[in-house]
Amino acid sequence: MNTGFIKMQTFNTIFKNIIALLLLTMALMPSYAQTPGGKAATSGILDEQIDLQQQLIPLDNIIDIAVAHSPSVKFQQDLIEAAKSQLNFSKLVWTNNIMGFVNYSSGNQSIISSDSQSAGNLSSSNITNGYRMGVQINLPLYELVGRKSRVNLYKYQLNSTVDKRDETIEALKRNVIQIYYSLLYYNNLLNIRSEAKQSAISQLAVAQKQFKDGIIDIAELSRLKVFEVNARADYEEAKREFSIAYFQIETFVGVPVQQLMRK
Structure with a gap:
C-alpha cells in the first residue's frame, strides 16, 4: 500500500472540510444588506445592523403625526367648526x-x-x-318658547360631531399601532430569513463540491437543494410582507418613513 498516497488523500479531505467550515461560518454572518432587492434597496435609509425600533421615533410621536395629517380627522374637524358656527348663529337668529x-x-x-x-x-x-x-x-311667540330647544338641538349636533372626530382618532391610533408592530415584526423576520437563505446557499455550494468529489450522494445533494429553494422562497415572502408594512405605515401616517427616523 502506498503510504504517501493515503496521506495525500487524508490531507485533501481535511482541506475540504476546512473550506466547508469557512463557507458555513460566512453564511452565518448577516449579509442580506448586500443582497440585491433586499431591504436596503426597499428603504434606502434603514441600518440593518441596528434594531428598527431604535431607529424610529417613539410610537406616541408617530401617532401624533398621523392624527395631524389624517384627511378623515381634518374632515371631522371642519364639521365641528361648521357646527359651532351654526350654534352661534342660532343664538343670534332672534335679531332677525x-x-x-x-x-x-x-x-x-x-x-x-x-x-x-x-x-x-x-x-x-x-x-x-x-x-x-x-x-x-317684532318678537314672535316662537322665539320666546322655541329658542331654548333650537339652541339645545345645535348643541347636541356639535357634541355628536366632536364624538365622531374622537372616534375617528381612536380608530386611526389602533391602525397605526397595528401597522407599527407589524413593520417591526416583518423587519426581524426578514433578517432571519436572509440569514437562513445565505446559509442554505452556502451549504448547497459546499454540497455540490462534495458531490463532485464523491463525498455525498445525489440524495443528500437533492435534499440540500430543496432546503435552499425553500429558504429563498421564505425570504421572498418575508420581503414582500415587509414592503407592504413599510409603505402602509406611510399611508396611515401621511409622511415618508424618512421623517419618522430619529435625527
Missing part, C-alpha cells in the same frame, strides 16, 4: 326680528305740542320737510 328704518318726508305735517311758556294754551306749528327714523321689534 329687529328692524331699523330711516326715511325722509316732505309735505304738510301738523304736530301739536304744548306751549311751555303759556300754561294751559296750545300752540300749533307746521313742518313741511323732515327725516324720520326708528327701531321696530
